[in-house]
Amino acid sequence: MEFTFSLGVGVLTTAGIYLMLRAQTFPVILGLTLLSYAVNLFLFASGRLTINGPAIVGESAQYADPLPQALVLTAIVIGFAMTAFVLILAIRARADLGNDQVDGRELPPRRTAVEEALAERIDKNQANSKQTRDKRKHS
C-alpha cells in the first residue's frame, strides 16, 4: 500500500511541476492543482497509513492519527480558495494582456511539420483562387 501511495504522490508531483513550468497560464493552474492534490495526499500519509482504523483516539485499539486529517482538511480548504483566486486572476490577465502567456508576451507561433505543410497548402490555394478571381474579373 505504501508503494502505491507514494507512487501516486510522486506522479502527481512530477506532473504538477512539469505543468507549472509551462509558459501558459492554463497549464500552470492545472499544475498547481495537481501539486496541491499531491500535497494533500502527502499530508494525509504523514501520520502513517493505517487500514481499518477510525480517526478517533480511544475508539478502538488501532486508530489512524487524527491530526493529519485535520491538517489536510485545512489545507484543502485553503488550496481551493487559492486555486479559485488564481483562476480568476488568469482570466483577468487574459483580458488585460490579450493573451494567456505567463509573461504577458505573445510567443511566435510554433508549428509541427504537418501544420506547416497544411498552412503552405492553404496559402497556395488562396493564391490560386485569387488568381482565378482576378482572371475572371479581367475577362
Place this chain on the structure above:
Amino acid sequence: MILQHLPVLPLLIPLIAGILLLAPPLATTLQRQRVAGLVFALLQLLAAIGLLLQVQQQGTLVYAMGEWQPPFGILLVADRLATIMLTLTSFLLLCVQLFSSANDDQQGKFLHPLLMFQALGIQGAFLTGDIFNLFVFFEVLLIASYALLIHGGGAQKTLANMHYVTLNLAGSALFLFALGIMYGTFGTLNMADMQQRAAHINPDDVQLAKSGAMLLLVVFGLKSAMMPLHFWLPRAYAAAPAPVAALFAIMTKVGIYSLWRVHSSIFGDDAGELANIAEPWLWPLALLTLATGILATLASKTLRSLTANLVIVSIGSLLLMVALNTIESTTSGLYYLVHSTLATALMFLVAGLIINQRGKAEDRFVQARSVAQPRLLGILFFLAALALIGMPPISGFIGKALMLKAALASGQASWIWPPVLISSLAALIMLSRSGGTLFWRARGESASKVTSHPAQLAAVSLLVIALPLMVIFAGTITEYAQLAAQDMKAGLNFAKPLSTTVPGGDGA
C-alpha cells in the same frame, strides 16, 4: 479582565474590523470606512503597545485558544520578539491607513478591509506558537496581499500579480510538504515541543527531518526574497500602489522572523544532529542576495523599483545577521529590521507623493515637469534617503553600526563589512542620482497643480518622526532587542502545559 486576553487582541481587532468594514453601516460611504479604519488601526496599535509593556514586565505570555492545552491545542505566544514585530506592524498599518485615506482608496473597492485582513495575517504569523498555524496565517496574509497588489487594476499590476500568486502557491505547496515531513518525523507541530524533540530524534528519521528543514528554508527564502527566489519582488513592489507597497515592507520581514523562529530556535544550537542546519546555506545565499541587490539597485529605472531593490539589500544584510547567529547579531538584526521596515515604507510613501505630482513621468528617472511642492517633497525624500543609506543623524546609521560591530565581535568582519558598506555606497550613489533627476532636472513647463493631501503628509510625518525617535531611544530598543535575542538563544519555553490539571502532561 481585558489584560488577561491581551495576546489575542492583535488577531481579534483586525478580524472584527475587517468584517465590520465590509458590513452596511460602515461600508456604505468611504468617509465612514476611513474614520473607522483609523480608529481600528489606532486600537490595534494600543493593544500592541499594551502587550509590549506587559511582556516587558511579566516575560513571555502564552495564550491557549479555547483552553486547549499544548502540544495539540493552538497556542498564541507573545514573547519579546513577537511583540516588537507586532508593534511595528500596527504602527505601519496606522500610517498606511492614514495615507490611503487621501485618495488611494478611491481607485478600487475594499482597500480598508483588505488592509485589515493583511494585518490579521501578519500579526497572526508573529503570534502563533505552532508551525501549522504559521502556514495558515501565511495564507491569510498572502490572499490579502494578492488582492491588495492588484488594487486599482491595470495590465502591469495583473502581470506582476500573476507571477507573485503562482510563486507563492508553489511556495505554499512546499510549505505543506515540509509540514508533512515535520509531523511525520517529530510527531508534533508545536514549535517548543519540536525544539525539545529535535535533539533526540529517531536516527532513521534524521535525513528526512533535514530535508524538511531545508524545504522550510526554501519557503522562508521565497517569503523573504532570498537570492535565487527574489525575482518576484521588484516587479510586484514597483507595481503596487504606494500605501500597499509600504505595508508590504514588512511582509519580507515575516520570512526573516520565521527563519529566526524555526532555523535559529527549533534547529538551533541544541538540536543535536539537526543543529544549525541552515547556516552553511545561509552564508553564501545572504552574500549573493546582497550582491544581486546592489547590482539591481544600480540598474533601477524608477524610484519604486529602486526602493524595492533596496528591500532586497536590507534582506541580504538581515540574512547575514541570521547566519551569524550570535546574540549581538540578532540584537542588531532586530534593530535594523525595525529601522529598514520604517525607512522603506517611508520611501514608498514619498514615491507615492512624487508620482501624484509628477504627472505622466510618474517616478521614472527622466526629465519631466517639476513637482508642485519641490521643497517639501525634497526634504522628505532627503530624510528617507538618509535613512535608507544609513547616514549618521537617522537610525539607519545605528542599525548598520550595530551590525558591523556584531560582525567584528564574532570575527567574521572580513565577510560582512565589505558587502554591507558597498551596499550603502550603492544606495548613496543611486539615491543622490535619482534625487537629482526627480527634483532638479525639470523641464520648463509649469509645475503640476496637484498638491499632497494633508492625510498623506500626516502619515509620512508619522514615519519621519519615528526614525529620529529610534535614535533617541536606541538604548531602550537595543536593550529590549537584546533580551529578545537572549530568549531566542535560550529556546522556546512554552512547551509545558499551562495548568497542571491536564491529563497526559506534556507531549503524548
